[in-house]
Amino acid sequence: MIRIMHKILIKGNHAVVEGGIQAGCMAYYGYPITPQNEITAYMAKRMGEEGRVFIQSESEIAAINMVFGSSLTGARTMTSSSSPGISLKQEGISYMAGCELPGVIVNVQRGGPGLGNISGAQGDYFQSTRGGGHGDYRTIVLAPYSVQEMFDFTIKAFDLADKYRIPVILHTDGYLGQMYEPVLVKELKSDRKTKKDWILDGCKDRKPRMIRSLLMDEGELEEHNWKLNKLYDKIKMKEASCQTCFTEDAVVAIVSYGTSARICESAVNILRGKGIKACLIRPTTLWPFPEKTISTIAKKVKNFLVVEMSLGQMVEDVKLAVNGMSRVHFYGSPGGGIPETKVVVKKVKEIIK
Amino acid sequence: MIRIMHKILIKGNHAVVEGGIQAGCMAYYGYPITPQNEITAYMAKRMGEEGRVFIQSESEIAAINMVFGSSLTGARTMTSSSSPGISLKQEGISYMAGCELPGVIVNVQRGGPGLGNISGAQGDYFQSTRGGGHGDYRTIVLAPYSVQEMFDFTIKAFDLADKYRIPVILHTDGYLGQMYEPVLVKELKSDRKTKKDWILDGCKDRKPRMIRSLLMDEGELEEHNWKLNKLYDKIKMKEASCQTCFTEDAVVAIVSYGTSARICESAVNILRGKGIKACLIRPTTLWPFPEKTISTIAKKVKNFLVVEMSLGQMVEDVKLAVNGMSRVHFYGSPGGGIPETKVVVKKVKEIIK
């Protein structure tokens, strides 16, 4: 499977591209926007080198609909953008979900709302996990917290997308996109082509197919919704994942993901150094949310601190998982600010006082 | 204030238009989509008669940005669409929220995801209440359940939008939009013009102003986010509202809004007829969500049944409000189906068994 491995220092945005290349991404469509421009630019170079498809589309809307087109031929396909551009893709994502089309959408989040700023942020959690588009649908949402995971999770995103025929969002941010870190790049031998018996490629030797989301017959759409719901339940069962540390004896659990989880990791180490029994729960899938893990921990740990680079979004999922068993506190830094390690430490101390 | 009142039989979509006219809506921008076409068509007629602005825009995106433009001059402005079209407006709504621009956005929901169907549905609850657009922002979300409320809440939407400088979503659906019911139309005397000292209309006799959402200075956006958060907290305090009946002695609380609340109202009456102590909680604002009312009731009522025309979205808000104090059950009919009274009755019976 793995051909070569080598360690290089690259930007998170570049790691996403390399991950895509290794995963067998055959087409990339994107429109420039800071802080993810390196993805588009580096894709232009790499896809050209690999003889695959690259288009700088006229807009984010065109990009997601090109993804729709390539995906329905069975090709692994990706688009990337940052917050405002992701908002524009919502209709398209809803269509892909409705048509059960796989595809990878990378959101290198920046500060919002509106034009906001170009710093890293986590204000699009609701949009990613609840579906910013219309209708009852879900997308798998992966949350890397290092450049290595930017690479690894991109590959995972393609695999999950194909496995479940679902759009997958790589939910990251400007800090992770812009940061350089050492990455172990695995060159994968397999071209990771999944057999797909639903694609459109001309009806030679088979009946014509259609791919559509308009279901006007009596009860047809409702049935489709329930079918999707079953798929979503399956994914919830199988794919929810998170990383935990120090949970065994903890009295406070910090829940955080992505960039903010790095700060919390440092904070937990400091707290442990001071003899304070804190633990970290870091969801790596935001949808499905690792609610079981959290609710299990909530049976013992009576205080939770959720740390996000937002006004508080994931905190709702934590509360839903905790379901009143423990108290849930919040520390947020919206607008592109990064939480401070010492504030996290202070908050934990306050909580256990 | 009120000039004349008369009762007429009109469609929900027409009631929205009349509400807008009475509220002093000076500009309407929209793009056709079923099941809200009567709004656009009737607006073309009514705004023309009143000498106000009507444009059938080239797209939903253009429409929301035209709303942005008129709103920043201080004019009361509206757009309407249905689910896929509302997805396309998400970027624009985020910009309006970021710039603190008032405006009314009507979503006459249909089945989704994707093109879905043109029946009424409630699958856009997350999108409306969590912000389908990027960044930390909120919009007020009103949920009428009759044609009369389509009229009344449209007026209320304009008033709230101006009061808080916030976009307000009238969250309705194809059933309410297409249905005819008697409506008491109040012709309002006041032109409901709010004094606005922040608008752009040329810098005569004052300093030039700017309206923008790009806040690049160190900490500037974060500060703006906290300022917005304060506004949101104030709205949460003051504007959360819901209608309840039979709560005093209830053993089961049904929570439902809009069209599905009508079914639940019937169901509660049937249940009471059978001596079963059910009550109805009908949020009329979905954001802010009437969580206090619900959590108060949850102290006494140990079973909740949430009924939605979706796979379950508001149910999360109910769970957050109930916070583990009671059990929360769900009955949903996604994809344009309408819940059945008898099923609601049956579910309640099962629950209390």
Next chain:
Amino acid sequence: MREEVIIAGYGGQGILFMGSVLANSAMVEGLEVTFFPSYGAEMRGGTANGGVVISNKKIGSPIVTRPSSLIIMNELSMKRFYPMLKKKGTVIVNSSLVKEIPKSKEVKIIKIPATQFAEVLGNEKVANMIALGAYIKETGIFSLDSAIKSLHSLLIADKKVLVDINEKALKLGASDEY
């Protein structure tokens, strides 16, 4: 008291107008009423229908799934909606166009050659009001007067000229003259 009617026919037979008059008349009499017409692509197929709920209590769902009455203007609609009818329900049927009329002791079937009558009145299009007249007579749910009032308030501007013939049609349908 609760009455649920489905009215159905081709596009072009004035089904929606019939629904409006029906619902308006109920409103005029101070009853609660909802009228939910079919719309959009469903109409592209050439059919039109709608459900009217009339009650003296607040009305929940506007969707009629078990109608107490039907007003059926063409063959296809008979096939589609007859099976939904409640026991002891009433069907007003445009016998000019509907040939296959089921026989049943459980429901009351009123045949009226509405299209033919309308042609006699000089305008095929008022078959709808003739059928509505018959419905009013049959169910007595509201007075003919209220229906006529509704006609007057719904036919405005350039449609005023149509009031007379529609009124005649309503009265004809409600009369004993057939």
Next chain:
Amino acid sequence: MREEVIIAGYGGQGILFMGSVLANSAMVEGLEVTFFPSYGAEMRGGTANGGVVISNKKIGSPIVTRPSSLIIMNELSMKRFYPMLKKKGTVIVNSSLVKEIPKSKEVKIIKIPATQFAEVLGNEKVANMIALGAYIKETGIFSLDSAIKSLHSLLIADKKVLVDINEKALKLGASDEY
């Protein structure tokens, strides 16, 4: 062990390249490292800077707010970043361009006329490597060898021709020849 460096100067002074070499060298030595450069509109103003964190433990935040070292290539950057420096920190300063150099007993200030030296080497642009050389010598956080290795792996394709002069500059900065 944890080192946090801010490197800063004009756009065009090769600040980002300096950061890459620095971070790469740490990686080569098996240390944990992050490098977070400024980007986007911030650079439109003509400044460039970045923060490098080097540690033998996992690194949390890549954002440097209390640097242990500074490499300052121009006047403005001195004003902006000097106040952030930790007590007992180190500043490598390009004394060719930075005139106002604060005096303090609490920090160690290494002046090196990097731009002038670079001009002597024949290319103003390698001032960055001279400063980096000085930094390596001063902190000894990794070997000059690792930096040279990094140079070789980062300057590829059409940039290969630049390896020599950059290497010279690094060595010059790290030498005792000034």
Next chain:
Amino acid sequence: MMDKNKIYRPESLTDVQNIYCSGCGHGIIHRLVAEIIDELEIREKTIAVAPVGCAVFAYFYWNFDVTEAAHGRPPAVATGIKRILPDRVVFTYQGDGDLAAIGTAEIIHAANRGENITVVFVNNAVYGMTGGQMAPTTLIKQKTTTSPRGRNPRYSGFPIKISEALAALDGTTYIERVSVHNVKNVINAKRALKKAFKIQIEGKGFSMVEFLAMCPVGWAMSSEDSVKWIEEKMIPEYPLGVIKDA
């Protein structure tokens, strides 16, 4: 002319009856597409992109692979398909609302990129599916539900000539405007569309045929009057013929 005692249906059409209104131009154009695909023997390598508009159900009628794009986005979807499968025949079928309003950017940029696809553009001067609203191609003074007093250019702009605008782009190879309001024009329309498909098959780039088509229901007219209206009102505004043949 057919040999069985049945009306001849092209192989590229299913047996499903279309739901278009009586006298609608879409039915004719669907058949022309099918006939051409049969004649070019490309049915098994064709992928069509249906629009959102009255023709959204095209996949029920065509007997080859068909997908459905979001409103206005068929050119982007077709681009995504064609880039991956350059040897397949890919075409979009779009109404005037779809192509010339919400989808303006997508058609212009697919054309400007010279995507090697074919566009079947049905201009019926109105939004048919949503019930007869003004389209960008609606004629001056034409009454629609959203231009109740007739389109007034002062507030609503002018009938847009998108084919001419696309012809101005370097990326386009072949653009022609035809009509389906009478036999002569239907025959000519077929010739034009066949040429457009051939251009794609030969790898020559972006081709588009604009069809003026009847929408009796959207225009609130009889079929007879619709045919006349095309002849007397639409053609003078939208002259027929080759607009570009590069």
Next chain:
Amino acid sequence: MMDKNKIYRPESLTDVQNIYCSGCGHGIIHRLVAEIIDELEIREKTIAVAPVGCAVFAYFYWNFDVTEAAHGRPPAVATGIKRILPDRVVFTYQGDGDLAAIGTAEIIHAANRGENITVVFVNNAVYGMTGGQMAPTTLIKQKTTTSPRGRNPRYSGFPIKISEALAALDGTTYIERVSVHNVKNVINAKRALKKAFKIQIEGKGFSMVEFLAMCPVGWAMSSEDSVKWIEEKMIPEYPLGVIKDA
């Protein structure tokens, strides 16, 4: 020529120094706009719509009311303003990415509606703000970060002539292409833009001036070379002059 011992600044400019790169065309065009607004004495009734692009900060530099539209949407925002305040002077300021890529539909339809606004269109053949990506107006073979081997029309299409396309629409009144790469052209550019504003003031409809402008950083060139590049490469592709004067 000024009378104080200070360099003359138009009243319509604030004292804030712009952050544009050395030799950037935006600075010149900003000043021209300000001079014209001063001369026409409309500062107190002007409302500008800034784009997303390098000129996003225009509101810091202009001394009148300015808002900021989402990327590509200034024409829609300007429409919303002008329809409510028809007696104010409303203009958009847009880059080529903003106007000719993501905002294609908005500019075409504002133009087609004949909105009585003025558009200041800055064509620098590149996305400046985001770091030098290919724009729809990028020249063939021009290297950018997203066309690393030079724009290849086969995959990326052709330099788009959006002014010509807009001129083809009945709704447009006046469209001219100018340049700011030397004195003669700057003087001419000012004349053109002043005319465009006058057309709006006289209520004559949609006016637009396309400025060819230097982006030394996006082009990775010195100022001197940028000026030459406009003369030698851009103008042959984008001929200067009045494109429409109806």
Next chain:
Amino acid sequence: MKTKYKVIIDEERCKGCVLCVISCPRKILKKSEKYNSKGHHFVEVVNEMKCSGCNYCYIMCPDIAIGILKND
């Protein structure tokens, strides 16, 4: 006597749009008084003898509800 061409009409598919009627050069088609199950007055042939087999009716029909068969 056998007609030269047989005009086949699919009465259930015909929507009575009369595009064939107005296109027939021999004027031998007309809208029927009868209607089909969908309420459309379908077309009928008035004088099949006169049919020239020109196929114009087929060419104009949006519903493939009319076709010509050569009798031989």
Next chain:
Amino acid sequence: MKTKYKVIIDEERCKGCVLCVISCPRKILKKSEKYNSKGHHFVEVVNEMKCSGCNYCYIMCPDIAIGILKND
């Protein structure tokens, strides 16, 4: 001797783009060896005497960093 025109240069605002330099018909402007606080080599006047007051430098300057004053 007093020059006829005074060339005012705002050294802090000047970005050294030399658009004025290449536009000056008298060739009396040049880029300085010095740079300002932002690192730009601003322009300086070589021979103010020769200035014709044509204002070309001002017209080309994107930063209003150069201007001409008539000495009288």
